[in-house]
Amino acid sequence: KGDSGLSEVNLMKKQVSDLEGQLRALQASFSKYQKVAAFPGGRIVGNKVFVTSGYEGTFDDLKQKCLQAGGQLAAPKNAAENTAVQQIVVQHNKSVFLGVTDIQTEGKFRYLNGDAIVYSNWLQGEPNNEKGRENCVEVYVNGKWNDRACGEKRLILCEF
Ligand code: IPD
Ligand code: CA
Numbered sequence: 001k002g003d004s005g006l007s008e009v010n011l012m013k014k015q016v017s018d019l020e021g022q023l024r025a026l027q028a029s030f031s032k033y034q035k036v037a038a039f040p041g042g043r044i045v046g047n048k049v050f051v052t053s054g055y056e057g058t059f060d061d062l063k064q065k066c067l068q069a070g071g072q073l074a075a076p077k078n079a080a081e082n083t084a085v086q087q088i089v090v091q092h093n094k095s096v097f098l099g100v101t102d103i104q105t106e107g108k109f110r111y112l113n114g115d116a117i118v119y120s121n122w123l124q125g126e127p128n129n130e131k132g133r134e135n136c137v138e139v140y141v142n143g144k145w146n147d148r149a150c151g152e153k154r155l156i157l158c159e160f
Helices: 002-038 059-068 079-090
Strands: 043-045 048-051 096-105 108-111 138-139 146-150
Touching: 002 059, 043 079, 043 096, 048 079, 059 096, 079 096, 079 138, 096 146
Parallel strands: none
Antiparallel strands: 043 048, 096 108, 096 138, 138 146
């Protein structure tokens, strides 16, 4: 009994040390993944990674492509995330479409899952639904938001 108790402890020590090794390997590969995600134009904010492929298309097109990649259209939910989005817009000097629309109810902007937005950064005077045709949201190089026709072509920006 005494012996089997000892070997049980030794077995557990071995298991803990194996787990420690696996954790170190995981940390190393995660640290490498973060660098990959941030290169050359990706931005990491907390657990969120914003990435563009450089592709430009209509809102539906961009939404589909982000979903296909296992992400979704970028939807900054605070100032830090919006700054990350802005940096990518500046880097490419091209506006992006966000995963935010008022397609369901005019004037009520929602995420693609239907939730009401919790953060916005509208340019003064926006959203103005110009010509009654603007249900999507673009981000300018100054980080400000403008509602824009969803059929316009903008730079893709996905979040993962
Ligand atoms: C418009 C203006 C306007 C904005 C609209 C845009 P355009 O640009 O920038 O301020 O509210 O969303 O469509 O169409 O006159 O080049
Ligand atoms: Ca507008």
